[in-house]
Ligand SMILES: Nc1ncnc2c1ncn2[C@@H]1O[C@H](COP(=O)(O)OP(=O)(O)OP(=O)(O)O)[C@@H](O)[C@H]1O
Ligand SMILES: Nc1ncnc2c1ncn2[C@@H]1O[C@H](COP(=O)(O)OP(=O)(O)O)[C@@H](O)[C@H]1O
Ligand code: SF4
């Protein structure tokens with residue numbers, strides 16, 4: 199994608215904290231990224247790394263308390279979404295920013311027909327009358343590849359399979375022609391052959407509709423197949439960010455490098471033993487004062503204990519939050 | 533396994549069926565059945581890992597549980613060391629149960645939250661042995677060492693552990709009575725990628741140390757390629773293909789296996805662009821109402837007329853390579869697997885044809 203284009207979404211220095219009885223959880227620590235028109239930004243990281251909380255923070259979807267978005271800016275058009283009132287947010291959610299979540303059963307309402315759930319945002323946000331909304335709803339179901347769409351509008355969510363429910367969720371998210379689609383692990387609960395169907399659908403829809411997409415997953419394979427650019431999250435921070443080929447071909451952060459090594463190959467040589475990342479993910483009970491990966495890092499040195507590394511530019515459109523330089527095997531000058 | 537010596541079959545499964553009744557109507561009468569496992573046959577050799585893969589609901593867990601006779605099976609035979617366990621009395625089963633264990637998918641749900649780690653791991657010892665308290669605790673410590681849990685954690689409760697650690701507790705418990713055979717049902721599915729590798733390495737180390745035999749159930753095809761010696765692919769209650777690992781991954785014969793393998797996304801963008809993906813249409817039919825003929829005929833990209841009429845026979849089409857598909861109808865049936873390999877003449881001509889067919893798909 200051409201650089202220099204104005205972003206549709208610009209997130210700066212986002213910090214989100216949960217206040218719990220056991221103290222604070224610093225779930226998102228100074229996360230910054232932007233999203234260009236039409237691009238697909240992949241977000242990878244293991245569970246608890248802050249992927250979902252980041253995205254929910256953007257559009258005020260976190261319950262407060264316990265959540266508190268403590269700092270940052272989320273620039274979307276003329277608005278800073280973190281300062282916007284609930285009415286503005288409601289008008290943006292579902293209309294200009296669409297969402298798809300991991301488990302379609304929890305986000306579809308079991309007591310309403312799929313047709314109703316598709317038509318509601320069309321009537322509310324686009325002011326369509328019933329007839330026009332129904333026609334558009336049918337069109338949307340056809341768009342996401344559900345056979346016999348006209349008749350299926352009358353069916354309830356439980357009458358669809360897992361893969362079809364996820365298609366319905368995508369149809370709802372696309373209903374009002376959003377500028378941005380945020381998809382949080384939309385295929386994680388699905389089987390691989392159904393996941394392949396959905397990924398194919400998304401590629402197709404991007405060409406047809408051209409919206410910008412944020413795609414969250416913990417599956418490096420999924421990211422490799424669909425993303426233009428990738429952010430790797432660890433311990434509530436972005437630890438590496440690069441165009442997709444660059445990230446997989448020239449990973450710089452020890453976590454990214456280790457993560458790529460733990461996935462066994464489908465072809466070619468089989469390693470006798472899987473490479474592991476020893477240890478456990480960090481406990482996020484305080485603002486980071488050191489590198490969050492240091493306890494598991496095989497390259498850590500004294501500085502990593504004292505300072506939290508900033509995102510250091512390491513190549514064109516490529517940055518890594520690490521003091522170590524894989525090219526020299528020594529510290530990076532920064 | 534050393535070449536030449538015929539592998540020792542620890543587990544033999546013949547035409548195993550597990551049908552669950554469906555009740556309906558006001559009278560809750562039996563109105564049908566879910567054919568969760570519908571006639572599967574396979575062996576597991578001593579010391580090997582047999583991978584069992586397939587999509588959600590295809591019958592993997594049911595198959596694993598039926599093999600351990602955690603269900604009253606509908607039909608078929610399961611032999612462990614040559615003895616049919618379907619014939620065993622409850623008393624006899626109780627005695628041999630320790631030899632066969634299971635590790636479950638969700639380490640959270642399978643551990644009693646009110647018991648300490650030591651009592652969870654030691655529970656099978658209480659049930660099946662008469663060791664002294666001291667001997668038991670010693671055994672528990674040894675088991676904790678074996679699975680890489682710090683002995684200091686013995687008096688903690690499951691919720692104080694991470695997912696990977698809880699899975700280690702489950703594995704330690706499964707090992708308590710020196711089992712020979714362990715059914716691992718999606719042991720890593722609930723874990724993070726970086727933790728999955730830790731647990732798989734542990735399972736491999738324990739296999740080597742204690743000579744364990746595994747049935748490794750998973751939907752993670754790349755992990756199965758890593759851990760399994762042979763792999764069985766299930767679809768809608770049946771095994772559609774079973775082969776040595778490399779044969780299955782490099783030249784799959786069944787159209788479902790081919791689609792399944794091609795659907796796995798690879799963490800390599802350059803490879804990703806080159807991969808020809810077979811996208812299957814539609815969903816898996818309900819196991820309560822499987823289609824006539826071949827179970828895969830509703831989604832098979834290569835379906836023929838005969839597939840909608842006649843169920844394909846599951847047979848050995850190359851040495852050790854079994855499949856059920858009418859595309860293989862022209863292939864002569866293999867001799868008994870054992871004879872073919874023992875005699876050292878696995879009909880080279882047939883083999884070539886097979887691998888060519890695998891490659892050009
Ligand atoms: N006790 C039961 N009563 C009725 N149906 C059952 C029962 N147990 C399993 N089934 C059905 O049998 C089929 C196979 O289930 P099974 O749990 O073996 O699948 P699986 O391959 O392990 O799937 P997954 O990958 O989701 O764990 C499914 O259709 C399931 O709904
Ligand atoms: N309601 C909550 N209360 C307290 N902590 C929470 C809550 N929701 C999420 N967290 C914490 O925030 C961190 C990030 O979580 P999340 O964004 O859901 O991770 P991911 O989506 O990357 O798996 C984790 O440490 C998680 O435990
Ligand atoms: S900053 Fe230090 S500890 Fe952190 S990833 Fe880099 S080398 Fe490892």
Ligand code: SF4
Pocket residue numbers: 786787788826827828829830832833834835836839844856857858859
């Ligand atoms: S028997 Fe027919 S439908 Fe079944 S897998 Fe083979 S070709 Fe496809």
Ligand SMILES: [Mg+2]
Pocket residue numbers: 249250251382383
């Ligand atoms: Mg999440």
Ligand SMILES: [Mg+2]
Pocket residue numbers: 592593594717
């Ligand atoms: Mg299962």
